[in-house]
Amino acid sequence: MTTLFFSDYEAGETGTPLVIFGAGGLGREVLLLLRQLNATHPTWDVRGFYDDAAPATPTVAGLPYLGTAADLNATPTPLAVAVAVGSSASRAAVVARLTSDKLTFPALVHPHVALGPQQRIALGEGCIIQQGCLLTCDISLGRFVLLNLGCTVGHDAVLEDFCSLMPHANVSGAARLAAGCYLGTNATVIQGVRVGEGSIVGAGAVVVRDLPANVTAVGVPARELRVKS
Structure with missing residues (x-):
């Protein structure tokens, strides 16, 4: 397990590309979280949503639907992923399918949550x-x-x-x-x-x-x- 002590927690570099896996309600809430983080420290370039069940429209909250877990695994360049799936079992199943070594999974903490060393x-x-x-x-x-x-x-x-x-x-x-x-x-x-x-x-x-x-x-x-x- 990769463990990050909050004393080591730092925002990423400005413009880091990130996608959200999960195009439902929680995915839209995570998008809001990312925008709140960016308002404090511009970090994430949110590219869009992935989901194994395609949404009813080609965009979600103004961002494009980009494909399935298989499509995400095929990304040729490094990419951060936020897994926005509420069910514990379903979230674990999604993570098990995301096998590309190009993918990373940052911890995302709301900027108003009080955490310190x-x-x-x-x-x-x-x-x-x-x-x-x-x-x-x-x-x-x-x-x-x-x-x-x-x-x-x-x-x-x-x-x-x-x-x-x-x-x-x-x-x-x-x-x-x-x-x-x-x-x-x-x-x-x-x-x-x-x-x-x-x-x-x-x-x-x-x-x-x-x-x-x-x-x-x-x-x-x-x-x-x-x-x-």
């Missing part, structure tokens, strides 16, 4: 941290972690690769989310609780005890859904 926060490649997020200290985010609008992450929390937090989700201190966890809007994981790999926490649920891998939990307190046979 004294907070000791580690970011993996491809992380996206949107506006209004609050992270405290001694936090580890793996590769391609998504923090949507207004999320909070407390001290000593660990979010492994491909975790996804939807708007206003909250991860308390020393909680651990295994790879591919998904927290719905306004979901909360309380202090010290562990959520197993690939598990889904429904919108508004509050996780007060450890959850195993690959379950869906809903409610307050969160309980695993039981599937009728």
Whole structure:
């Protein structure tokens, strides 16, 4: 895993070419994030969108649709990619298909998110941290972690690769989310609780005890859904 401590986090060179994989709503939100970053420090030359499902129109938010993952892999020159796919499993599947050594995956952090060296926060490649997020200290985010609008992450929390937090989700201190966890809007994981790999926490649920891998939990307190046979 490539880990980037925020003390090492620097904006790229002006005019760095970048494309967005994911031509849906999250892709348009990531485009907005990139424009907000450029307003603070002009860095990204956003060329357009890729998606394996072509959009209904040839342009998305004023930028062209450029093709599929196969087309992106065929790029002849270095290109940065923002993977704007909300589902943890789907995002991991997309990244697995993007195999060209010409592609890089920068961490994108909203310019108003307060992060600094004294907070000791580690970011993996491809992380996206949107506006209004609050992270405290001694936090580890793996590769391609998504923090949507207004999320909070407390001290000593660990979010492994491909975790996804939807708007206003909250991860308390020393909680651990295994790879591919998904927290719905306004979901909360309380202090010290562990959520197993690939598990889904429904919108508004509050996780007060450890959850195993690959379950869906809903409610307050969160309980695993039981599937009728």
